[in-house]
Amino acid sequence: MKVFILGASGLVGSNCQKYFETQGWNVTGSYFSFPVPNAVYYNTLDPNNSKNYDIIGWKPDVIVHCGALTNVDYCETHESESYQQTVESTKQAISLARQCQARLVYISTDYVFDGISGPYRENDATNPISIYGKHKLEAEQLSISQLKDTLVLRITNVYGDEIRGKNFVARIVDQCKKNQALTLKLPYDQYATPVNAWDIARAMFILLQDQKHGIYHIASTEYMNRVELASRILLYFPQAQYDLQPLSTENLKQQAARPLNGGLLKIKFSNEYPNFLFNSLDNYLRSII
Numbered sequence: 001m002k003v004f005i006l007g008a009s010g011l012v013g014s015n016c017q018k019y020f021e022t023q024g025w026n027v028t029g030s031y032f033s034f035p036v037p038n039a040v041y042y043n044t045l046d047p048n049n050s051k052n053y054d055i056i057g058w059k060p061d062v063i064v065h066c067g068a069l070t071n072v073d074y075c076e077t078h079e080s081e082s083y084q085q086t087v088e089s090t091k092q093a094i095s096l097a098r099q100c101q102a103r104l105v106y107i108s109t110d111y112v113f114d115g116i117s118g119p120y121r122e123n124d125a126t127n128p129i130s131i132y133g134k135h136k137l138e139a140e141q142l143s144i145s146q147l148k149d150t151l152v153l154r155i156t157n158v159y160g161d162e163i164r165g166k167n168f169v170a171r172i173v174d175q176c177k178k179n180q181a182l183t184l185k186l187p188y189d190q191y192a193t194p195v196n197a198w199d200i201a202r203a204m205f206i207l208l209q210d211q212k213h214g215i216y217h218i219a220s221t222e223y224m225n226r227v228e229l230a231s232r233i234l235l236y237f238p239q240a241q242y243d244l245q246p247l248s249t250e251n252l253k254q255q256a257a258r259p260l261n262g263g264l265l266k267i268k269f270s271n272e273y274p275n276f277l278f279n280s281l282d283n284y285l286r287s288i289i
């Protein structure tokens, strides 16, 4: 299988590239602003840029689209930039997939839901309450309606290995390892299902291999809020100096609304792949301390 990963310098894309390569697939991945080894340049917002890698010439069987503006609060106050980076960029991924006759994988989120009654299954009604969520849903719907056989994976609270170590778990681990004092003001009322990016790559691999399409929720069996997530990490660093302040979302005053009872149920995936085991956060933490 030949797979092109748009956004292989990021958390999900880099794990997909690494895992697919271990499975013998022929993978090329792109970066945009953060060059990484073994990645080519591609800007989805400037398809005629002469520096762009010739994706069409490479003729991938699959294009995995991991590019998006993922800072939810920034998106809320920069609506047109968010639209460009999420919806327009997906239109370009769709156009590339069409020209290559490749299947598209679109990565979406539990922010397409309102968080009133999560965790959610694939057929639950969407109702995004933030600009980021609205744009992710629009991009998801375009990916499905404009191409046949699109695979959409909805994910949330992703952690795992990445060069920049910018995910929530990695940042806390990094500060603990450096013996830096932490001040953590975190919401106790935002629930989600954390998932390891490596497991997303493993799940995507099987789904692609089996020619699956449509929407799949990819999540671990863990359901926790941000305070619990941070506390779990801190358990592994008994010497850590920290001030953990649990706050309500109302008091936190984030720019964008959050789906409070968010998170995803992976029942559809697990029914089709009953032997697939997701890693737990504890497994991951034990492997990196």
Ligand SMILES: NC(=O)c1ccc[n+]([C@@H]2O[C@H](COP(=O)([O-])OP(=O)(O)OC[C@H]3O[C@@H](n4cnc5c(N)ncnc54)[C@H](OP(=O)(O)O)[C@@H]3O)[C@@H](O)[C@H]2O)c1
Pocket (backbone or CB within 6 Å): 006, 007, 008, 009, 010, 011, 012, 013, 030, 031, 032, 033, 034, 035, 042, 043, 044, 045, 065, 066, 067, 068, 069, 070, 085, 089, 107, 108, 109, 110, 136, 155, 156, 157, 158, 159
């Ligand atoms: N992380 C999560 O918890 C989470 C949760 C739900 C959904 N998702 C979704 O999962 C996908 C991947 O997220 P992630 O966490 O891996 O994000 P990430 O680490 O920020 O990676 C985003 C990737 O997109 C690339 N990119 C950005 N703008 C681009 C452009 N104009 N043209 C081409 N590439 C561009 C970035 O390249 P550079 O870094 O080189 O600029 C980077 O490789 C996103 O669609 C996100 O919405 C993530």
